[in-house]
Amino acid sequence: MNLRQLEYFVAVAEEHKITAAAKRLHITQPPLSHEIASLEGELGVRLFVRRPRGVDLTDAGRVLYSRATTILGLCSSTAREVSDVGLGREGTLSVGIISSSGGQVPNEQMLPLVDDYPKLSLDLREGNTYEVLEMLRRRVVELGVVRTPFADDGLTCHYAEPEPMAAIIPPNMACGDRDGVVSLDELAGKPLVIYRRFEKLLRSLFDGRGLHEFVACVNDDARTTCVWSAKGFGIGLVPESFLSLVNLGSATVKRVEEDALTTRMAVVWPEDRELSPLARRFVDMFDAAYATGE
Numbered sequence: 001m002n003l004r005q006l007e008y009f010v011a012v013a014e015e016h017k018i019t020a021a022a023k024r025l026h027i028t029q030p031p032l033s034h035e036i037a038s039l040e041g042e043l044g045v046r047l048f049v050r051r052p053r054g055v056d057l058t059d060a061g062r063v064l065y066s067r068a069t070t071i072l073g074l075c076s077s078t079a080r081e082v083s084d085v086g087l088g089r090e091g092t093l094s095v096g097i098i099s100s101s102g103g104q105v106p107n108e109q110m111l112p113l114v115d116d117y118p119k120l121s122l123d124l125r126e127g128n129t130y131e132v133l134e135m136l137r138r139r140v141v142e143l144g145v146v147r148t149p150f151a152d153d154g155l156t157c158h159y160a161e162p163e164p165m166a167a168i169i170p171p172n173m174a175c176g177d178r179d180g181v182v183s184l185d186e187l188a189g190k191p192l193v194i195y196r197r198f199e200k201l202l203r204s205l206f207d208g209r210g211l212h213e214f215v216a217c218v219n220d221d222a223r224t225t226c227v228w229s230a231k232g233f234g235i236g237l238v239p240e241s242f243l244s245l246v247n248l249g250s251a252t253v254k255r256v257e258e259d260a261l262t263t264r265m266a267v268v269w270p271e272d273r274e275l276s277p278l279a280r281r282f283v284d285m286f287d288a289a290y291a292t293g294e
Contacts, residue, residue, distance in 0.1 A: 006068040016054040090119040096132035096141040100222035103241030109289040160290030162262040168229040168236035182254040191216035191234035
């Protein structure tokens with residue numbers, strides 16, 4: 001007894017006619033009759049009572065029909081589940097994510113993930129870039145969404161396009177004479193609010209130009225930078241895309257006009273680790289929105 005025989009048997013049982021069942025199955029009548037006779041011979045019982053206008057199930061046939069529909073339904077649902085897992089439509093994906101990613105991740109290209117609820121769920125673990133990389137190392141998460149600069153040794157990295165930094169200038173301060181942009185020279189000597197990962201880069205840039213850098217506040221989160229800056233403690237420097245997530249009150253925002261002071265979002269994972277289908281789907285969605293080909 002095989003699945004094809006059960007499918008043929010169910011079709012005959014539901015259509016009550018060999019000819020109608022053959023049409024439903026898109027086969028001719030002789031092979032269908034042969035398979036039903038073979039099934040009856042294998043089981044040693046009659047499954048149908050032949051009548052002038054069709055066939056009806058015997059008692060044995062009714063038992064087999066109940067089991068066959070269950071078996072075929074289970075096979076169908078199993079095939080769908082296996083396909084869903086293989087296509088990344090089912091399962092739980094653990095992602096380490098930084099706060100400053102919110103302007104780019106999630107995005108519209110990732111909305112199809114919602115269509116797969118409740119079979120699919122996302123387990124988001126938040127931290128700064130260094131903490132997310134440590135989560136990857138300890139296998140707490142499968143993917144990391146981080147921001148440059150970071151050490152990419154041993155990592156597979158898919159980058160978004162570079163984005164400029166923005167200066168958040170509180171109402172009690174002024175910086176630069178132009179609307180919308182400010183230079184590194186104009187930021188020199190001003191009290192800056194930065195998060196720690198940009199400390200070395202900024203120091204290198206200021207020193208390289210012979211400019212005075214005044215860091216008034218160092219922290220570990222873009223949200224903290226925005227809050228302290230908006231409240232008047234200094235000029236905050238954050239990735240431009242992050243600004244869409246915060247209310248800066250009456251603070252002024254200007255793009256930092258400095259090619260060397262840019263940052264990039266990246267989805268990363270250990271290069272020796274094979275991604276699950278769900279993780280690969282997430283990466284593909286990121287690439288569809290931001291891929292640079294690197």
